Amino acid sequence: MTDEFDGMYETFKALLDAFPPAEAVKRLEMLGVSPEIVQEIRERHEQQTIRIAELEEPHAVVLGNRDTWYTGPQDKDKCWPAIVDLLRGDGWPDNPAIRALDDSSTRVVSLLNHPKEKSFSTRGLVVGYVQSGKTTNFTSVMAKAADRGYKLFIVLAGIHNGLRRQTQARLVQQLVEPNPSLWSQLTGLEADFTPHENPAAYFGKSNKTHVLCVVKKNATVLRKLARWLEKAADYLQDCPALIIDDEADQATVATKSINPLILSIMQSLPRSAYVGYTASPFANLLIDPSAEDLYPRDFVVNLPKPEGHFGTEVLFGRYALDGEDPEQVDDGYDMIRTIPDDDVTCVRPETKADIEGFEPEITDTLRRAVEYFWLATAARRVRRKGNSHSTMLIHTSVNTSVHNSFKRPLQHMLERANRSLTDSTFLTRLRNLWEEETARVTAEEFGETKVTFDDLAPELPGVLQSCRIIMDNSSSEDRLDYENGPVVAIAVGGNTLSRGLTLEGLSVSYFVRSVSAYDTLLQMGRWFGFRNGYADLPRIWMTDELAEWFRHLATVETEMRRDIDIYMTEAETPLTFAVRLRTHPALRVTAAAKMRDAVTAASSYGGKRVQTHYFRTEADWLRQNMSAATNLVTSSLKNAARIEERPKEGRYIFRDVPHDVVTSFLAAYSFHEKSPENDADLIVEYIRKRIKTAGSLRRWNVAIVGNPSGDMFAFDSNVRVGLNTRARLAGGTSDPQCADIKTLMSRRDAAVDMDGDTSRLTEKGIMDRRREILPDTGLLVLYPIDKISAPSPTKKLRAPLNAEEHVIGVGLVFPEPRHGDSTVEKYISADLSGLRMEDEDYTLLVDGEDG
Structure with missing residues (x-):
């Protein structure tokens, strides 16, 4: 927009202060402004009005696998742009470093509650790498949260004066000094928290500044802060607060003094979000989720590994995971001396x-x-x-x-x-x-x-x-x-x-x-x-022993981060899926007191349902998967013990197909790299282990699920079903060649090969029934998906799939093991059994599109 246009727009806003919109438009026209410019001014004003409304009232869009109200910085922001300017001054490149920081901090803020909500108590965890810029990330999160209306910021900065002072200095430099009129401070460079006389000076309605408080995780200091906040209760009802716990596994978990004090501080804040930051989240992931504690029940996020960062795997290498070729796993650099x-x-x-x-x-x-x-x-x-x-x-x-x-x-x-x-x-x-x-x-x-x-x-x-x-x-x-x-x-x-x-x-x-x-x-x-x-x-x-321990730890980190990524890519939350931590014969995962609520787990697909919901949209990739599916159907026709045809329902079932037909398909089919659970090599290795150790998964039922009202798709001259509709999430991924359909497989599809009425069974009920009647049989389901897949009008957050070829989706259902699962590695995880969760209903809609 030109300066002249901006001037006319400001004139229009001034007229709106004195007249109704229609009269303001007439007076603008009387000043000689052309109808075309008037229309542009009205459109700009409408956009600004919508933007303000969005800031005032919580709303949600889908980002990744979560609903959110925050989708990134806006032009009017002040705190985040100041950080960008400082980083550029320090030599940070706009791409990829600042862009990566922008994306990762937006991801964290998007998982917080809208500051205008009447009450909330969020608990999240952000997992970074040692010495990887976690402070810069949470400073960016604080800046973006401040730009959207969060008022009180409490940073728990470790247990030593040195780290607290270092953190205070960084936050003052990056948040306060660029915008001094926007901030008040409860702590200083040398002084930890001491009670202030008048809370209204900080939290009263007349004070529009953000309030910064950087404290050690020290019982005396936190007790003073907790008492002061209790006295300020009348002023905190409308005070959205963000608590950042730096080194969140240290002193926070399972301590008799610090842990209750942090919880007490949160109880004084009706609108509070607690976000722990750590590179070693083992203790945090093992907190009892059913207790009133700081288990990250709302979200766990991996920070991406920054370019040029020396991490555990870079220096020490790691051991191959299941399904990996050991020759393809990096051994690290030759920088370790014995x-x-x-x-x-x-x-x-x-x-x-x-x-x-x-x-x-x-x-x-x-x-x-x-x-x-x-x-x-x-x-x-x-x-x-x-x-x-x-x-x-x-x-x-x-x-x-x-x-x-x-x-x-x-x-x-x-x-x-x-x-x-x-x-x-x-x-x-x-x-x-x-x-x-x-x-x-x-x-x-x-x-x-x-x-x-x-x-x-x-x-x-x-x-x-x-x-x-x-x-x-x-x-x-x-x-x-x-x-x-x-x-x-x-x-x-x-x-x-x-x-x-x-x-x-x-x-x-x-x-x-x-x-x-x-x-x-x-x-x-x-x-x-x-x-x-x-x-x-x-x-x-x-010592060589320590080097081996670090190599093991690099393997633990890789597996742990793979589990955490499931929260962003699969229909799981920290309350439905517990991150597993591989154990070591000579090392504890964390202090014994922090593991008292943990349970033994194992690396296994047993009893799980795995499905594809990320797809590439390029023709070559899709044709390869179509060829793999066609070959699977042809082989199933030849090798199945029995074939059930239900064309009116859009269903075909090939019963008792040999396992090598399935593993050959998995070797030929390309899963999208955004779905860490859909690792063909890991799945094939798991199937082979189950066969070898328990005789299970030798036979499979292969099903095709289509939409009876869709355009016909032929796997074979005798096997034709209607194409399913699976619209993509609008804005679900930043890669234009990647589509996220969120959900492929309905709950009832996990029972497609079971006789009788299964429509009323919960997901757990279906898995229990499978264990009774198909205890050793796996299920593989193919879904032919229409390449256009236009969404129904009611699906406001969906967009057409618009792939270059029809898409083949895959669902896998594994029976629970009866004789112990085929895993060598032992793991521990949080115990989710004490939680009461409602079953999620994967209702198949009339037009064949899942919600």
Whole structure:
């Protein structure tokens, strides 16, 4: 729009303040505005009116697998655009980094309640990666929620002062400073929460600002906050609040002090959303869902892995999952160096009795680690790009006196290195170390250029002179301070360095800390994160046992995230589907107190119904699936023990088809990659295991379900059924070549091969009946779907499928195992048995389209 048009539009709005709309239009025409421009002005005003109404009243659209009121930022927003400007100033590219952050934060906000709802108490969980930008994500979520009307923002920032202060500083920089008139603060950079005299000053109707409060998960602090909010109850009825729990698995779950206080704070807020953020969600996923607690009953979301992030799998590789070719699973980069078992007792006391008077030895591996750190820092100075800080982490014990015992030998080593810079023997040793390491991990693998020893040698004196030995623990006054110029530091510490706090420019880690649980182990891995400009240089020294544990943990993470993705792609919620966590013989999943409500689970399709609802719309992909389905029908005609034809119902059933006919079809049919449960390799492997271990699934019933009133589709000259209508969700996916139909298979279709009246059976009743009469028989259902599939007029949130060819949908129903399922891996999960849920009704509509 031009400035002239904008001026006329403002004139029209001013006229509306004094006259009815019709009179305002007449007066605009009297000013000489053309009818065409008047019409454009009226249309713009109508659009703005609708947009305002949408902000005032909750509404829902479908996004992914959920209804939502929030579909993304708007032009009038202030907080989110300010963050975008800051990130651009820091060198973030608009695509893909800012776009990915925008998409992921919109996903989280879309799962919150509309702030205008009279009351709500949401509980959600966001799962990120260690050191992957979770703080930036929840800051973006807060900004977008503020732009839509959320008022109070409480951030629970870990249990240490360092992380709370770091979080407060980030939020002030990214939220408050760009829009100071929009924010009030209950906490400061140095001060945790202290009660304020007048709650009305913050929550009264005259105060339109958003209120920010960043607190530690400390009982004394939270108690003060809870009491103050109780006193402010009269002002909180109309105060939509968002509680962000950073490191949500730490101190929040199964604690006698912190957990009740968080719940108490939520009870003071009639409109509140609690969202936990963590990279190690094991404890949160095992909370008793039936208790009044913080189980993420409303949503669990995976944050996407950011580009360039070093995660567990990148560094350590992982084991192949069921159905995967082990040769196709990455082994990780050659960045892990072994600490022999004999060295461990030299750097960590063997027993508690050995702590007093413990003196660590500079073993060969520790010496190599420290010297490599100096070399890597010098090489980074030659490159002159990326993070200006360089840090080494030494983590061998949780005991502070053990940390402090490293000060003298490391300082002595540093001083000796400074004196040896002209010693040819010392320089030859450094040269050999550098050549060996740069040969094992080449710079070219990461798009970098190798720095030669001769190039970095001139930088070594400056590196050694600026290097500091820091004891960062709860008993020391030393702290890693990255705010006053470039830092070169060897940091020795424990819990203060093991969670949440970012170690800037971390290049080398020396790690022998013994741990007993997944979450502790994962959070100790401070080496995860971004290594821009030096991705080829990080190294980790640890025992082989620890490396194996991390490799196992990478496998656990992959499976866990696969389960979580089901919430976004399948008709499941955290109250109907429990995420499974693979166990380990030597490690607990989390602390024993946090697992008391967990139950044993297994990786299995047993008793499940699997269906396709994502499809590609390109012709080649669809023709391949049509060919696979045609071959399946042809083979079923030849091999079935009995064939039932019900053309008037649009049904064909081929009974007792051999399993190899089904597995051949699964190998030829392409499932969409957005459906993690529909993994053909996993399904085939599961079928083979069931056959081998229990003799089950040797025979299958193959059914075709069509729409009697649809246009005819021929699988074979003798097998013809009407095409089903399955309209896509409007805006259900950002990929134009991907269609989401949400639901393919009706409840009654899971009983298509069962005799008698099954129309009144619940889904559980159908599975119980199948266990009685078809205990070892699987069911595969084919659905021919019309490529146009125009929605009925009543389906406002649907759009035509508009595929290039007709679509073949597939449903699979697996019998529950009778003799134990065919799984090797053991898992635990939350116990959902105490929940009372209404059965979802998959009613088949008259025109053949599911709701």
